[in-house]
Amino acid sequence: MPTGRRCCGSRAAGGGGRGEAALHPVAGVAPALEVRCGPAVRRPLGPPVPEKAAALTPASDAVARRFLSYIAPQKWGLLLGVACFMAAAAMEPLVPALLSRLLDDGFKADMGFSVWWVPPILIGMFAARGLLLFCGAYLFAWSNTRVVLQLREEMVAAVMRADAALYGRVAPGVLASQVITDPQNAVNNISGAVVTLLRDGTTLLALLGYLFYLNWKLTLISLITLPLLGLVVRFVKRRVMSASRRTHDSHMRLIGITDDIARAWRVVRTFDAVGFESRRFSQEAQQMRRMAIKSAAAGASMTPLTQTVASLGVATILTMALVQAQQGSATVGEFVGFITALLMTISPMRHLTDVTQPIANGLIGAGRCFELLDTPKEPDRGTRELDPAHCQGEIRFAGVGLTYPDSERPALQGLDLHVPAGTTVALVGASGAGKTTIVSTLLGFAEPTQGEVTLDGVPLSALRKANLRRQFAVVSQDIVLFDGSIADNVTYALPFDAARVESCLRAANLWDFVQSQPEGLRASIGTNGNRLSGGQRQRLAIARALYKDARIWIFDEATSALDTESERIVQQSIEQWQGRKTLILIAHRLSTVRNADCIHVLADGRVVEAGRHAELMARQGLYAGMVGAQALG
């Protein structure tokens, strides 16, 4: 391990501890989110929130207009599909018409056409109608799936560029459900309702046209119930909308709880909290059930109410038609044709009144999609870029202060720290001293409220976030791995290079393990690496960081889960890079950082001592005390 390098640029400071006002240092804590994320937010452990707390969604007509803008590019597929449905619907009155003609003429000797035409006409009619319905359904599916795809892609992009506040507020499971389920629900419900409106609406119009043709007076009388029907539909629709929204919000909260239970399954069992979690789940599930019943009841009341109103018209007309038939002013065929067509209007009318609930559900789903799409983005005001090939890796903190939102105490205060390019520095200090906050600041996840941080002399705020992060490879305290193979995790988002993968795995002391696996590099590691031990997960994360080959490497407690021998091997591998990379090591185990070019001792968000191991030991200050305490331990 090379020693004696000149690097300590920090000012072991005392002052600078003014209580800075919290100016939202964490990127973009936008107040808008407070309103938008109402229903799907994480809830603390406790009883379900009252029903009324949930209904904060954009107005449904605005949602409908915005949804239409997604539908518009698919208009040709949809219009063609609609044309098929309408043509099929327009064929509907052909059945009563044929029946009427057959009854009136079919029993006469000369009915004007051969009886053998009847089967092909009938079969042809049904076949043509079936083909039209199939084409309509296919075209609708083709167009709908494109809308769903577009919404999902935009939503997942919105999640990936969202402000950090989103992840603290919305449970991962809820986010997953929103991205996967909401677009599908919105499109299926709304397009289903539109198909019903068009298909059954056309059927109804065609049947009404035929009824007018047969007997316009009777048909006109049947229309007197329409205004009453409209009132009933409006009333029920409001109730359905409100109940559906509350059911959906409860559904999202239930997903949040289930997500907690699945993620923390070990904790749940270790704390013997199965009963507690069951009760928590059951409370919310029962609330959801109550709301689902309300929603279903509101939806189900539509059909009986509208049918009762419609039956007034049907009863009147039927009676009048019978009277007319008895008086001989209508033939048997006309009577049967009229009554058949009249009875055939009931089915489309019922379908038309049933579209309220799907439309309500669809608009709620669409509203949730737009809420996520409108999530504030992580602010990125930087315009400059550093070429990764030429980045030197020199870092400077000058009088940096940082207070997290909702926090009174500054996490960093008057921090001065210089990391010359190509040196190895260690950050040590008690828990809460501000070490990880320094890393978050370097990666642009937290922004200083005071002072400035520069990389190669360029203020971090002037750099594009993506470019800034490209200069760093980080192994953080919380290891996050992906559900895939070992190779997938090492090369994450980079092209596969077998030789480099092997050398990184060797450097991380994981190659022997890989070779012991029957599938080698292709061995699956399970969700978040749950088929690996804690140490193996950490070593895989180290290999992933090495593979990225960035200019600056940060190891935040990266070897804390390793046994002594493994830690020594990994350290030796990392030390080979000293001088060629800027290395920032954070560790509680001080033996792992004693070879650093400079050790910065942090307390209360500022550097209180800095120097090489020997210098700090000679000073007999805080560092020497910590080393002594660990040696004693």
Ligand SMILES: Nc1ncnc2c1ncn2[C@@H]1O[C@H](COP(=O)(O)OP(=O)(O)OP(=O)(O)O)[C@@H](O)[C@H]1O
């Ligand atoms: N997201 C946050 N919101 C509010 N306060 C935070 C947040 N993250 C950290 N803090 C606070 O900032 C201070 C510094 O935390 P930090 O995580 O940087 O300490 P650390 O030195 O890395 O601690 P450890 O060694 O335990 O990881 C602590 O008082 C902590 O409570």
